[in-house]
Amino acid sequence: MTTMVSVKSVTKIYRRGSEEIKVLDSLSLDVPEGEFVALMGPSGSGKTTLLNLIAGIDQPTSGDVVVGGKNIAVLSEGDLAKWRSHSVGFIFQFYNLIPVLSAVENVELPLLLTRLSKKERRERALTALKVVGLADRSSHYPRQLSGGQEQRVAIARAIVTDPQVLVADEPTGDLDAKSAEEILKLMESLNRDFKKTIVMVTHDPRAADRAHVQRHLEKGVLELR
Amino acid sequence: MKYLPFVLKHLRRNWVRTSSTVVAMAVCIFLLCTLRSVLAEVDGMLAASQANRLVTRHAVSLTFALPMAYEARLQSIPGVKRVAKTAWFGGSLPAKKEGAADGTGDAEASTTDWSNFFNNMAVDVETYFAMYPEMVIPPDQWKAFLETRSGCVIGSKLAKKFNWKVGDKFFLESFIPPYRRRSGPFEFVVTGIYDADLTKYPGTDVNSMFFHYEYLKEGVAPRDVGVGTFAVEIENGDDAGKMTKAIDALFENSSAATLTETEQAFKAGFIAMAGNLALLLNGIGLAVAFTILLVTANTMSMAVRERRTEIGVLKTLGFSSAHVMGFVVGEALVLGVLGGALGVFGSQGLLYGVSHSPGVSDILAGIGLSGLELKPDVALLGFFVAVILGLFAGLVPALSAYRAKITDILRTV
Numbered sequence: 001m002t003t004m005v006s007v008k009s010v011t012k013i014y015r016r017g018s019e020e021i022k023v024l025d026s027l028s029l030d031v032p033e034g035e036f037v038a039l040m041g042p043s044g045s046g047k048t049t050l051l052n053l054i055a056g057i058d059q060p061t062s063g064d065v066v067v068g069g070k071n072i073a074v075l076s077e078g079d080l081a082k083w084r085s086h087s088v089g090f091i092f093q094f095y096n097l098i099p100v101l102s103a104v105e106n107v108e109l110p111l112l113l114t115r116l117s118k119k120e121r122r123e124r125a126l127t128a129l130k131v132v133g134l135a136d137r138s139s140h141y142p143r144q145l146s147g148g149q150e151q152r153v154a155i156a157r158a159i160v161t162d163p164q165v166l167v168a169d170e171p172t173g174d175l176d177a178k179s180a181e182e183i184l185k186l187m188e189s190l191n192r193d194f195k196k197t198i199v200m201v202t203h204d205p206r207a208a209d210r211a212h213v214q215r216h217l218e219k220g221v222l223e224l225r
Numbered sequence: 226m227k228y229l230p231f232v233l234k235h236l237r238r239n240w241v242r243t244s245s246t247v248v249a250m251a252v253c254i255f256l257l258c259t260l261r262s263v264l265a266e267v268d269g270m271l272a273a274s275q276a277n278r279l280v281t282r283h284a285v286s287l288t289f290a291l292p293m294a295y296e297a298r299l300q301s302i303p304g305v306k307r308v309a310k311t312a313w314f315g316g317s318l319p320a321k322k323e324g325a326a327d328g329t330g331d332a333e334a335s336t337t338d339w340s341n342f343f344n345n346m347a348v349d350v351e352t353y354f355a356m357y358p359e360m361v362i363p364p365d366q367w368k369a370f371l372e373t374r375s376g377c378v379i380g381s382k383l384a385k386k387f388n389w390k391v392g393d394k395f396f397l398e399s400f401i402p403p404y405r406r407r408s409g410p411f412e413f414v415v416t417g418i419y420d421a422d423l424t425k426y427p428g429t430d431v432n433s434m435f436f437h438y439e440y441l442k443e444g445v446a447p448r449d450v451g452v453g454t455f456a457v458e459i460e461n462g463d464d465a466g467k468m469t470k471a472i473d474a475l476f477e478n479s480s481a482a483t484l485t486e487t488e489q490a491f492k493a494g495f496i497a498m499a500g501n502l503a504l505l506l507n508g509i510g511l512a513v514a515f516t517i518l519l520v521t522a523n524t525m526s527m528a529v530r531e532r533r534t535e536i537g538v539l540k541t542l543g544f545s546s547a548h549v550m551g552f553v554v555g556e557a558l559v560l561g562v563l564g565g566a567l568g569v570f571g572s573q574g575l576l577y578g579v580s581h582s583p584g585v586s587d588i589l590a591g592i593g594l595s596g597l598e599l600k601p602d603v604a605l606l607g608f609f610v611a612v613i614l615g616l617f618a619g620l621v622p623a624l625s626a627y628r629a630k631i632t633d634i635l636r637t638v
Contacts, residue, residue: 082545096534096537101234109231
């Protein structure tokens with residue numbers, strides 16, 4: 001199985017004034033293509049930082065992050081933005097939908113960066129909504145949707161560009177048990193049926209159990225369990 | 226263009242704030258356009274003045290008359306080419322147009338119709354028109370004007386407004402007591418219609434009426450009306466400064482000292498009786514524009530602060546910092562464009578209303594501001610200022626959005 005995500009000896013240091021905080025310490029991680037990995041660990045262990053590095057929204061102080069064969073640690077900010085637009089889908093804990101846009105417009109948003117026509121963009125967005133089971137809510141605004149539905153729209157937005165990798169930062173953290181179950185089922189389906197490689201940060205052991213592999217972080221280092 | 230609906234949707238998010246910002250911007254542009262139009266009209270009027278024409282008036286005030294005998298003394302000054310007596314008649318069409326003029330009616334009871342006020346002056350016809358070659362009268366009409374004591378010439382714009390033709394008669398009654406006569410309003414017959422090449426002589430007034438000074442003098446006899454102002458043409462416009470001093474020096478110790486100015490300075494002084502108009506109007510315009518810049522910048526900053534998370538999300542989705550900056554600037558520009566358009570249309574509406582409302586337009590015409598309108602260059606300036614204001618207002622919040630780091634934003638969510 002080919003490796004989709006390869007984190008090689010990555011160190012991440014944040015500077016707060018004169019103080020240096022080492023969040024990740026020479027961390028290495030390989031995620032094979034089509035894998036569903038759960039990253040767990042206490043607050044401040046560096047799991048969200050690792051996720052941000054894999055998603056290309058942050059860059060390591062040292063080391064390499066190779067996603068889909070591309071070392072994104074060396075990309076400029078502009079190139080990184082371009083790479084994110086088609087290579088990775090991000091699922092947030094608090095959904096982060098744009099309130100003034102309807103469900104389908106929210107899903108369509110990443111497609112504005114493509115050369116697709118308006119019609120093609122709309123068709124793709126509706127298809128993504130259909131995949132998450134919300135085709136009938138396409139014209140609803142976020143305020144008209146439940147938390148679970150909002151997260152499903154957010155997932156549709158993450159998959160609409162057909163990225164190779166999905167990263168999710170506590171995707172069930174703001175949901176009730178029933179909605180969380182639906183979201184996890186959806187993520188399983190995306191992994192199983194659409195062969196998406198998923199890296200998920202979670203505190204919830206039940207959510208982590210749905211992943212194929214669980215990795216634990218402690219003070220910026222992956223623990224072997 | 227594909228991003229425009231996205232930008233517009235954001236503007237609709239808080240429509241009260243958006244519309245109040247647009248209205249504030251519109252008020253600014255409205256004031257700017259209106260004030261600039263007034264100044265442009267004043268400038269146009271002053272531009273029609275020539276350096277070799279001077280105006281001599283009473284040193285104390287325009288409302289005091291000068292003795293007629295000054296005419297000969299002015300004429301004797303070396304360098305003076307022509308001198309013409311003038312009197313601003315201040316006449317308006319009486320509400321009762323007929324009856325009083327022939328002495329059959331009660332003249333004192335006739336009321337003035339201010340709604341059709343226009344500039345009218347009694348002048349020494351031959352010398353005055355010789356000084357103003359830009360005012361052109363057909364030769365036959367000029368001949369008739371000279372031969373008819375109650376004759377008058379009217380500007381082409383005035384003729385069009387009242388639909389007056391050569392041969393038409395009308396009555397005017399002055400609101401200035403010495404120019405009123407017991408027998409009632411003065412009767413005039415239109416003997417000519419003057420025009421001007423406004424391309425060659427921009428700002429030339431074609432909205433006035435001129436009649437014989439002698440007609441006024443005889444009409445109010447035996448009362449001595451004196452002379453309102455003397456129009457003085459000098460040989461050389463370059464000597465204007467020297468000549469004004471020489472004229473005023475001549476009458477320095479007489480009972481009626483004079484104040485002589487170039488025609489341009491005289492007109493400017495007439496307009497500036499309400500104060501330094503240009504400074505006042507420009508000052509108001511600048512102050513309002515600066516205030517609106519701060520208001521709009523504050524609005525945009527608030528809008529960006531509220532949407533910090535969205536900015537982070539957009540960047541996460543792959544929108545570059547330049548994209549996000551463009552959205553913020555785009556919103557500010559849309560505010561500017563909407564405010565500018567609204568302000569320009571508002572100004573156009575007001576100026577059209579003023580220049581077409583019977584009372585106000587006639588009063589403006591009476592002081593030489595007959596062509597008050599929103600000119601295309603002023604409208605363009607207003608629109609340009611609105612866009613620039615929008616751009617500047619959006620710049621600081623846009624830079625803040627540009628610099629915002631995704632990780633910093635998402636950490637605070």
